[in-house]
Amino acid sequence: MKTLLRLQDLDLKIEACKAREAEIPNQKSKFNIQRERLRAELEERKKTCTTLELEQRACEGAIDEKGAQIGKYNEQLNSVKKNEEYQALLHEIDLQKKQIGIKEERILAIMEELDEAKARVEEDSKRIDSELKEIDRQCAEIDTELEEAIRHRAELEAQEAPLENDADPVLLKQYKRIRGRLKMGAALVPLLNEVCGGCHMRMLPQVVNEILAGVTMHPCRHCGRLVYSGDHADQESDAGIAPESATD
Ligand SMILES: [Zn+2]
Structure with missing residues (x-):
């Protein structure tokens, strides 16, 4: 991450x-x-x-x-x-x-x-x-x-290039896909008081818990950006992405 x-x-x-x-x-x-x-x-x-x-x-x-x-x-x-x-x-x-x-x-x-x-x-x-x-x-x-x-x-x-080589390939692919769709601005956004740091819509409590636990990054079900916990932003690529179906 x-x-x-x-x-x-x-x-x-x-x-x-x-x-x-x-x-x-x-x-x-x-x-x-x-x-x-x-x-x-x-x-x-x-x-x-x-x-x-x-x-x-x-x-x-x-x-x-x-x-x-x-x-x-x-x-x-x-x-x-x-x-x-x-x-x-x-x-x-x-x-x-x-x-x-x-x-x-x-x-x-x-x-x-x-x-x-x-x-x-x-x-x-x-x-x-x-x-x-x-x-x-x-x-x-x-x-x-x-x-x-x-x-x-x-x-x-x-x-x-060096950073792309270091990054988790699955995360990188996901990141590039979102960036490509957004055209500009951040694809990875922090969780802010239970809302998505990109579109400011409320996230589901279960999703919030998982993000806060630092286990996964979750795609926001409103804007599709990947939401991460600011507390775990320092972690290396051990945090994966929750499957998108989990946000539905
Ligand atoms: Zn969002």
């Missing part, structure tokens, strides 16, 4: 290593999503600046055009004969000047917005940089942890 309990201890540790190994890629993909989100956030901030700069240039271009247009109208003023035409040109010049005024106002507003946006990019770059560094650090940490888990599991797996 002692050998088998040691084997189970090993198996449970190997199981924990495998679970950790399986969890790490998920953690890494979460970190990658976080990285992408931070990068996109910074890109978005930079785009705000670019959009403002483009608008500023467009305003400046429009002002130049309107200035040139005013120049042309001024030249035409010298050549028109009719007063109506003269008045119409003055009206057009006035209109262009007003539009230039509007564009100039917009440029002032853009410059202010741009100052704010640039300051924000700088601030966010620093924050995002340090967040990305933290993510890199954590990724490196879990990489090391993964290597460690794989290495540790290999060590544990190497200890299995």
Whole structure:
């Protein structure tokens, strides 16, 4: 029983290593999503600046055009004969000047917005940089942890064969069968105050007595795990298994 309990201890540790190994890629993909989100956030901030700069240039271009247009109208003023035409040109010049005024106002507003946006990019770059560094650090940490888990599991797996050789073949077969059915967790469980240490269902009094006497390990009639007496866990393989029919 002692050998088998040691084997189970090993198996449970190997199981924990495998679970950790399986969890790490998920953690890494979460970190990658976080990285992408931070990068996109910074890109978005930079785009705000670019959009403002483009608008500023467009305003400046429009002002130049309107200035040139005013120049042309001024030249035409010298050549028109009719007063109506003269008045119409003055009206057009006035209109262009007003539009230039509007564009100039917009440029002032853009410059202010741009100052704010640039300051924000700088601030966010620093924050995002340090967040990305933290993510890199954590990724490196879990990489090391993964290597460690794989290495540790290999060590544990190497200890299995000698224990299996030492174990009682009948008990070992029974143990493996239960482990195979359970997929994970303990196949050997201690008796806890007359209940099965695996499923916590009450065991029959006669069965409890036999387990406590340390003569046999009994399969629990509810979950099928082998129940042993904690007081006799140190015994070598002299304890057998009660036939399953005895639990019915
Ligand atoms: Zn049980």
